[in-house]
Amino acid sequence: MALLDVKNLSVTFDTPDGQIEAVKNVSFHIEPGECLGIVGESGSGKSQTFMAAMGLLAENGTTGGTVDYDGHDLLHLTPEEHNRIRGDQISMIFQDPLTALTPHMRIVDQMAEVLHEHKGLTGARARALCLEWLTRVRIPEAERRLRQFPHELSGGMRQRVMIAMAMLCNPRLLIADEPTTALDVTVQAEILDLMVELQKQEGTAIALITHDMGVVARMCDRIQVMRLGEFVEQGPADEIFHAPKHDYTRMLLRAMPRIDEPNKGKPLVPVTDRSEPILKVEDVKVHFPVRLDQGLFGKTVPLKAVDGVSFDLYASETIGIVGESGCGKSTLARAVLQLIPPTLGSVSWLGKPIVGLPRKQMIPYRKDLQIVFQDPLASLNPRMTIAASIAEPLRTFQPGLTSRQRKLEVAAMMEKVGLDQRMINRYPHELSGGQNQRVGIARAMINRPRLIICDEAVSALDVSIQAQVIDLLKDLQREFGLSMIFISHDLSVVREISHRILVLYLGRAVELADRDAIYGDARHPYTRALISAVPVPDPRIEKTRQRIKIPGELPSPLDPGASLRFLTSKLAAGDRNYVPEFRKVDVQHWVAEHDPLEDLLEQKAV
Amino acid sequence: MVTRPGQKPETIGTIRNERIVEKLVEAEKVKGRSLWQDAAGRFTRNRAAVAALVTLLAVVIFTLLGPFIAQWSNEEIDWARMGDIAGQGGPSIETGHYFGLDEVGRDLFARTIQATQTSLIVGVIGALMAVIIGTLYGAISGFVGGWVDNLMMRTVDILIAVPYMFIIILLMVMFERSFLMLFVGIGVVSWLEMSRIVRGQTLSLKHREFIEAAQAAGVGWFTIVRRHILPNLMGVVVVYATLLVPQMILVESFISFLGLGVQEPNTSLGALISKGASTIIYGTIWQLAWPLVFFLLTIISLFFIGDGLRDALDPKER
Numbered sequence: 001m002a003l004l005d006v007k008n009l010s011v012t013f014d015t016p017d018g019q020i021e022a023v024k025n026v027s028f029h030i031e032p033g034e035c036l037g038i039v040g041e042s043g044s045g046k047s048q049t050f051m052a053a054m055g056l057l058a059e060n061g062t063t064g065g066t067v068d069y070d071g072h073d074l075l076h077l078t079p080e081e082h083n084r085i086r087g088d089q090i091s092m093i094f095q096d097p098l099t100a101l102t103p104h105m106r107i108v109d110q111m112a113e114v115l116h117e118h119k120g121l122t123g124a125r126a127r128a129l130c131l132e133w134l135t136r137v138r139i140p141e142a143e144r145r146l147r148q149f150p151h152e153l154s155g156g157m158r159q160r161v162m163i164a165m166a167m168l169c170n171p172r173l174l175i176a177d178e179p180t181t182a183l184d185v186t187v188q189a190e191i192l193d194l195m196v197e198l199q200k201q202e203g204t205a206i207a208l209i210t211h212d213m214g215v216v217a218r219m220c221d222r223i224q225v226m227r228l229g230e231f232v233e234q235g236p237a238d239e240i241f242h243a244p245k246h247d248y249t250r251m252l253l254r255a256m257p258r259i260d261e262p263n264k265g266k267p268l269v270p271v272t273d274r275s276e277p278i279l280k281v282e283d284v285k286v287h288f289p290v291r292l293d294q295g296l297f298g299k300t301v302p303l304k305a306v307d308g309v310s311f312d313l314y315a316s317e318t319i320g321i322v323g324e325s326g327c328g329k330s331t332l333a334r335a336v337l338q339l340i341p342p343t344l345g346s347v348s349w350l351g352k353p354i355v356g357l358p359r360k361q362m363i364p365y366r367k368d369l370q371i372v373f374q375d376p377l378a379s380l381n382p383r384m385t386i387a388a389s390i391a392e393p394l395r396t397f398q399p400g401l402t403s404r405q406r407k408l409e410v411a412a413m414m415e416k417v418g419l420d421q422r423m424i425n426r427y428p429h430e431l432s433g434g435q436n437q438r439v440g441i442a443r444a445m446i447n448r449p450r451l452i453i454c455d456e457a458v459s460a461l462d463v464s465i466q467a468q469v470i471d472l473l474k475d476l477q478r479e480f481g482l483s484m485i486f487i488s489h490d491l492s493v494v495r496e497i498s499h500r501i502l503v504l505y506l507g508r509a510v511e512l513a514d515r516d517a518i519y520g521d522a523r524h525p526y527t528r529a530l531i532s533a534v535p536v537p538d539p540r541i542e543k544t545r546q547r548i549k550i551p552g553e554l555p556s557p558l559d560p561g562a563s564l565r566f567l568t569s570k571l572a573a574g575d576r577n578y579v580p581e582f583r584k585v586d587v588q589h590w591v592a593e594h595d596p597l598e599d600l601l602e603q604k605a606v
Numbered sequence: 607m608v609t610r611p612g613q614k615p616e617t618i619g620t621i622r623n624e625r626i627v628e629k630l631v632e633a634e635k636v637k638g639r640s641l642w643q644d645a646a647g648r649f650t651r652n653r654a655a656v657a658a659l660v661t662l663l664a665v666v667i668f669t670l671l672g673p674f675i676a677q678w679s680n681e682e683i684d685w686a687r688m689g690d691i692a693g694q695g696g697p698s699i700e701t702g703h704y705f706g707l708d709e710v711g712r713d714l715f716a717r718t719i720q721a722t723q724t725s726l727i728v729g730v731i732g733a734l735m736a737v738i739i740g741t742l743y744g745a746i747s748g749f750v751g752g753w754v755d756n757l758m759m760r761t762v763d764i765l766i767a768v769p770y771m772f773i774i775i776l777l778m779v780m781f782e783r784s785f786l787m788l789f790v791g792i793g794v795v796s797w798l799e800m801s802r803i804v805r806g807q808t809l810s811l812k813h814r815e816f817i818e819a820a821q822a823a824g825v826g827w828f829t830i831v832r833r834h835i836l837p838n839l840m841g842v843v844v845v846y847a848t849l850l851v852p853q854m855i856l857v858e859s860f861i862s863f864l865g866l867g868v869q870e871p872n873t874s875l876g877a878l879i880s881k882g883a884s885t886i887i888y889g890t891i892w893q894l895a896w897p898l899v900f901f902l903l904t905i906i907s908l909f910f911i912g913d914g915l916r917d918a919l920d921p922k923e924r
Contacts, residue, residue, distance in 0.1 A: 337822060339818060339821060339822060362824075363824040366822060366823065366824040367824070369822075370822060370823075371818075371819070371822045373815040373818070373819065374815075375815060378814055378815045378816065379815035379816050379818075379819050380816055380819075381816045381820075381833075381834050381837070381838070382641055382838065383640070383641060383837040383838055383840075384833075384834075384837075385640075389816075392820065392823050392825065392833075393823035393824070395825075396823055396824040396825055397824065407630060408626060408627070408630075411626045411629065411630055412626060415626070421626060421629040421630060422629060424630065426639075427639065427640055427641065429641065429644075430639060440819075443819065443823070
């Protein structure tokens with residue numbers, strides 16, 4: 001018998017702008033102990049389906065159909081009855097582990113609350129059980145963590161606490177809503193491993209809601225593909241990935257960039273001229289003063305967001321910059337553009353240094369140096385039509401144009417980036433995320449710049465849109481001989497678009513190599529761990545793949561020993577301020593000094 | 607596209623231009639829905655706010671058209687009835703005193719119109735001063751930041767620390783009591799709160815990506831404030847200003863109630879209410895009732911409009 005049986009569930013929201021049907025008549029079931037994946041792009045209603053089942057729908061939502069759990073119809077329970085089931089037999093983990101934990105409660109109190117509510121356990125027995133679960137989700141120093149507050153833990157650790165809390169009452173069903181989306185790839189890999197393990201040991205069924213085909217391939221037995229509130233396809237994971245029947249599923253799989261299968265989109269334009277770099281970045285450092293509460297007046301220490309990064313960029317070349325959150329990749333981009341002045345080091349554009357130029361003298365360079373941002377909607381002024389946004393750089397650099405000429409230029413650029421010119425008078429909120437990102441690209445391109453920095457430019461987009469935007473960037477590169485710095489945390493995307501790739505770790509470069517070299521012949525342990533952590537959208541490969549795991553969490557950049565995590569021999573020798581050398585190992589392949597991977601793995605195991 | 611004489615050569619190939627121009631002509635028909643239009647739609651669906659707006663408009667129209675209906679001017683004294691106001695001065699259609707007489711025998715209908723006009727003008731001008739000074743001050747302080755921000759905001763803190771009623775009363779006592787002084791007095795204090803609110807909003811806008819995009823496009827700082835910051839502040843400013851109008855009316859009424867506001871022969875709702883309250887022992891209830899009704903209608907409808915605007919301009923806040 002199915003554990004959870006959903007029949008003809010529909011969810012409708014009543015908004016000031018009319019009724020919105022978020023979920024339309026969906027039916028599915030979850031068997032005990034299995035992992036069901038619900039995949040879909042944003043707005044497909046995948047989260048709302050489960051919110052409705054758990055009675056957590058927003059006030060303006062109404063439901064139809066039945067959700068049968070163990071003889072109860074979950075849609076028609078009173079809040080009290082619901083509370084008895086929620087957290088006890090069915091529990092949930094959410095995307096953002098910081099907002100899902102109460103900030104002012106110690107970990108032990110939050111966890112004990114669940115036990116008190118459902119099992120009536122208090123005091124030492126509750127505490128013992130909490131400790132047991134924290135150990136089981138492999139939180140280091142669990143005893144100490146019990147007394148800590150959520151903000152003292154890292155993102156990965158918080159998600160582990162969430163999982164421990166969800167598992168406290170041995171639920172029969174765990175609903176995981178994008179559990180790893182907000183986490184770095186290496187942490188994601190560990191959390192997913194943990195969930196698989198718990199599923200096997202405890203026999204808990206998991207409903208995994210995600211947009212990431214790679215994660216689904218790794219975890220799930222059965223998959224439901226959701227689109228615009230409906231299921232378009234369902235079946236065993238193997239079948240969905242290897243013999244998809246619905247066009248939408250096929251499209252999703254095709255659009256998903258794969259780290260093991262590059263060149264899925266349009267081919268890259270080769271770099272022809274490597275004689276003279278157009279952009280030279282030398283030993284750039286950006287330090288932010290951070291106040292610590294120490295002593296009477298506190299003390300200021302530098303947070304080394306970027307700590308000595310150098311690279312060259314040639315005409316019509318793309319350099320990919322990858323790294324996990326907090327590695328300084330966005331700060332580096334802004335330092336190159338002089339939006340944040342670098343603390344030290346030099347940036348030269350076409351042989352001329354641009355660091356420290358007064359704002360007025362920097363303006364002529366801005367024509368050539370442009371940036372595309374991560375969040376397409378936030379990067380456009382909501383009160384301006386998209387045409388006005390696109391035309392803004394024109395007004396600065398070609399003030400002589402009449403408004404008619406400007407409009408023509410804008411329309412011509414809109415055509416190039418694949419926007420219908422009839423949308424010229426529209427506002428950003430009327431467009432989709434992908435269209436808004438095209439507006440952002442059009443604005444960056446309007447003055448025909450020679451360098452565009454894409455700061456996580458496709459990260460907020462759905463995979464299908466992502467693929468289109470990447471193709472667009474490649475087309476623009478071919479047509480205008482554009483150079484790009486492509487910043488992303490997503491290694492598969494970076495591989496699609498970059499000629500060379502620079503890996504950052506806590507503000508320092510650890511490896512710089514040709515795109516194929518870095519994936520085929522990674523030398524630095526961090527690069528290797530990073531690459532092996534990326535999930536591949538293919539269940540056959542995913543379930544057999546071995547991962548390189550360097551134990552421990554990403555350390556804080558304020559920790560002085562953090563940057564020597566891969567050179568522990570120096571750390572052991574007491575040389576805490578040693579700066580690892582960036583050595584050339586091959587043509588176009590540099591690697592930072594490090595201990596051999598085997599040593600690192602062994603050492604941590606002790 | 608027909609090439610008109612004297613037209614500048616276009617920067618892009620002509621054949622392609624023709625096609626683009628065609629599309630642009632088509633685009634003219636497709637008008638985007640701006641956030642303002644969206645908000646207007648939401649506002650009109652809010653029944654309470656629309657009713658309040660209608661009421662307020664009715665009051666305004668009444669003050670504009672009323673003088674044509676009135677049979678007496680606001681200065682004339684009805685000598686025939688002034689001896690027995692409690693007996694003969696009540697509201698009546700035959701005598702032409704629709705709202706009755708005031709305590710010295712003037713027509714209350716005309717007086718109420720005059721008072722409502724004064725109060726509305728005081729409220730609107732006070733709010734306008736707050737909007738203009740407060741918005742500019744707050745936006746510059748927030749956007750420039752650093753020591754400028756510190757200096758500007760500490761100044762505001764000091765001014766807010768002085769009880770505003772004192773300032774206004776002092777101004778009224780020291781200088782001649784006139785409309786001008788009243789506006790100066792109210793204007794001096796009304797922008798302080800507004801500048802704080804605007805500064806806070808500016809700070810949160812300043813780090814948005816579209817501001818960074820404008821900086822990357824080489825746009826100067828004052829243009830950024832004008833083109834990107836101010837239009838995005840307008841929602842908050844409009845809401846706050848609408849709620850400020852009744853507040854200003856209340857302040858003025860309180861001052862007039864104390865006897866320090868506008869002077870005879872001018873009057874305001876506060877002054878009329880004050881007089882009406884003092885004569886209520888003689889049984890002339892209409893002298894209090896009429897100005898009070900107009901006062902409440904104006905204030906309550908302004909509050910409802912302000913609330914409606916807030917809901918319409920910031921749907922997420924609900």
